Amino acid sequence: MRRSAAALLGVAGGMLAGAAFIRRRGIRSERVDLYYEDGSMVSLSNGSPDAERLLPLAREILRRSR
Amino acid sequence: MDAQQALADLTEISSQIQAAVVFDDQGKVAGSTLDDAGRTAELARAAADLLALADGVAAGNGPLSQLEVATLEGSVFVVREGKTRIAATTAPEPTVGLVFYDLKSALRQISSKPERKAPARKAAPKNTAAAKKTTTPKKKAAPRKKKSDAS
Numbered sequence: 001m002r003r004s005a006a007a008l009l010g011v012a013g014g015m016l017a018g019a020a021f022i023r024r025r026g027i028r029s030e031r032v033d034l035y036y037e038d039g040s041m042v043s044l045s046n047g048s049p050d051a052e053r054l055l056p057l058a059r060e061i062l063r064r065s066r
Numbered sequence: 067m068d069a070q071q072a073l074a075d076l077t078e079i080s081s082q083i084q085a086a087v088v089f090d091d092q093g094k095v096a097g098s099t100l101d102d103a104g105r106t107a108e109l110a111r112a113a114a115d116l117l118a119l120a121d122g123v124a125a126g127n128g129p130l131s132q133l134e135v136a137t138l139e140g141s142v143f144v145v146r147e148g149k150t151r152i153a154a155t156t157a158p159e160p161t162v163g164l165v166f167y168d169l170k171s172a173l174r175q176i177s178s179k180p181e182r183k184a185p186a187r188k189a190a191p192k193n194t195a196a197a198k199k200t201t202t203p204k205k206k207a208a209p210r211k212k213k214s215d216a217s
Contacts, residue, residue: 033162054135055135
């Protein structure tokens with residue numbers, strides 16, 4: 001009984017960790033990279049106010065192009 | 067090379083690019099990989115809006131030359147060179163450097179077009195006599211300068 005309970009807990013823990021990893025990876029992959037003529041680059045991660053304005057427009061472009 | 071041919075070459079070279087549109091600073095479309103003119107115009111307008119919005123971000127860094135917006139659905143690229151802009155869409159997690167390189171190459175092919183103004187050169191032979199007259203004094207003037215420099 002104890003062994004099966006431990007195995008179940010282990011599986012549940014693994015699933016939670018996996019879900020958290022996938023969610024985090026998904027959040028990370030949404031970003032805005034701006035490249036300037038002087039060679040500098042600004043990267044805006046998902047959650048920043050500027051990225052929040054640009055991301056919906058990019059999603060709209062992707063939807064229209066398909 | 068016109069914009070449509072440059073886009074055809076671009077999609078042939080780069081398998082990552084799903085759709086692309088070339089437009090100018092006024093929003094006028096020069097070429098597109100999409101068949102529907104309405105969708106092309108909408109895409110160009112949305113890409114112009116994206117570029118205008120991005121221009122306002124970190125404005126202290128100077129003029130924006132290119133951008134990538136990466137979403138879970140895919141990525142949007144916009145590259146600007148002079149008055150010409152190219153916008154392209156890809157699948158998620160593309161090879162960013164390669165896509166930018168291909169887009170810039172396409173823009174360069176398009177922007178090299180005005181330099182090859184064939185009609186202007188064809189029109190020139192009408193005044194061949196005048197052209198010959200103007201070229202000969204220049205040829206005479208050049209050696210004189212060289213002689214004075216050498217001595």
